[in-house]
Every structure is written in C-alpha cells, then in structure tokens.
Amino acid sequence: MMVENSNIRATVVSATEYPDLVRQYGITGVPKTVVNDSVEIFGAQTEEVFIKQALEAFGSDNGKPKAFS
Amino acid sequence: MPIESEQTKVRELLVSMTSPVRLVFFYQSFLCETCPSTRQILTELSRLSEQLTFEEYNLQLDREKVEEFGVDKVPAVVVVGTRGNGLCFYGIPSGYEFSSIVDAILLESNGDSGLSTDSRTVVANVTVPTNIQVFVAPT
Numbered sequence: 001m002m003v004e005n006s007n008i009r010a011t012v013v014s015a016t017e018y019p020d021l022v023r024q025y026g027i028t029g030v031p032k033t034v035v036n037d038s039v040e041i042f043g044a045q046t047e048e049v050f051i052k053q054a055l056e057a058f059g060s061d062n063g064k065p066k067a068f069s
Numbered sequence: 070m071p072i073e074s075e076q077t078k079v080r081e082l083l084v085s086m087t088s089p090v091r092l093v094f095f096y097q098s099f100l101c102e103t104c105p106s107t108r109q110i111l112t113e114l115s116r117l118s119e120q121l122t123f124e125e126y127n128l129q130l131d132r133e134k135v136e137e138f139g140v141d142k143v144p145a146v147v148v149v150g151t152r153g154n155g156l157c158f159y160g161i162p163s164g165y166e167f168s169s170i171v172d173a174i175l176l177e178s179n180g181d182s183g184l185s186t187d188s189r190t191v192v193a194n195v196t197v198p199t200n201i202q203v204f205v206a207p208t
C-alpha cells in the first residue's frame with residue numbers, strides 16, 4: 001500500500017522487543033495491524049478484507065483518525 | 070546472521086532488483102541489546118547485492134535523519150527505494166522477519182505492490198496521512 005500512495009507509512013514492529021507498545025495497543029496475538037491508532041485488524045487477511053478494514057480509519061469524522069481506545 | 074547457504078539464496082533473490090535500495094539503520098549505544106546483531110545482519114545483507122547500500126545513524130545524535138525518517142525506537146531499519154516513504158522495521162530482523170526484510174527490499178526496488186487493479190484504485194484515493202503498524206513476533 002505504501003508503494004502505491006506516499007500518504008501511507010508502514011512499520012513492522014517486533015512485539016517481543018517493545019513490551020510497552022504491546023501493552024499500549026493491547027496486543028494479545030500476532031500478526032495484529034493497527035491503522036492510525038484507531039482500527040485494529042487481527043490475523044492475516046485477504047487483500048480485499050485488509051484494505052477495506054484499514055480504510056475504516058477514515059470512515060468517520062470527515063477523514064480524521066478516530067481516537068484509539 | 071544468514072549462514073553461507075542462506076546467503077547464496079538471498080543473493081539469487083536480490084538479482085531481480087531493478088533499482089537501488091538503501092538500508093537505513095538507526096541505533097543507540099546503550100540500552101539496545103539487539104542493535105549490534107541488527108547492524109551485523111544488515112551489513113552482511115548489504116554485501117549481497119550491488120544495488121543495496123547500508124547507512125547507519127545514532128538515534129540521539131543524528132537528529133536530522135531521525136526527523137527525516139520519523140523513527141523513535143531502536144533498532145530501526147528503514148528500507149528505502151526510489152519512491153514513497155520506505156518500510157520501517159522496529160526490532161532485529163532475524164527469523165521470519167529476515168524474509169520480510171528481503172521481501173521489502175524487492176518491493177521497494179521493483180515498485181510493484183502486487184495489489185489488484187481495484188485495490189490500487191482504492192489505495193490511490195487515500196488523501197490522509199496514514200500510519201499502518203503491523204505487530205509481529207520473530208520465530
């Protein structure tokens with residue numbers, strides 16, 4: 001996705017090395033994807049499902065990211 | 070660190086690179102147990118293709134580069150091709166993540182996301198800065 005659009009930044013985080021982030025994002029299993037601190041995607045998904053879920057980060061508040069809860 | 074047979078396999082994979090890729094490594098000299106091993110892996114990896122370059126920066130001292138790549142943790146490796154922001158890895162790229170970093174190199178070099186035409190259209194319409202974090206565990 002980040003190759004297709006420069007607005008998209010992607011990071012891969014080794015959960016075992018960053019326990020603070022694991023707690024912050026409530027990681028209980030991997031892979032888990034967090035988009036703009038608002039949308040969570042659990043496990044491996046098909047391309048279509050992943051993109052649909054990822055774009056939910058802009059599904060409200062006129063494109064502003066929702067707060068992570 | 071890839072063993073010799075692994076190096077041969079990786080070298081063969083990297084032959085398909087069509088443009089240069091930078092491996093941009095961020096480290097700190099203290100409180101980073103995996104920084105030395107990460108440096109070693111990346112140094113050896115960068116020797117496997119003339120299209121790969123390795124550069125390293127200190128998280129505390131090289132603030133301009135830290136700002137440029139937006140990193141805030143170590144060890145960090147940003148795989149940077151000729152377009153886009155690059156793909157950032159936090160943590161040592163060992164085990165399964167070594168394969169991931171090789172995939173990222175090929176992706177950044179060849180610029181083909183592999184997405185379907187429909188997906189490319191959807192993704193191209195994203196106008197808001199988007200940060201995708203994928204949590205993984207090395208195996």
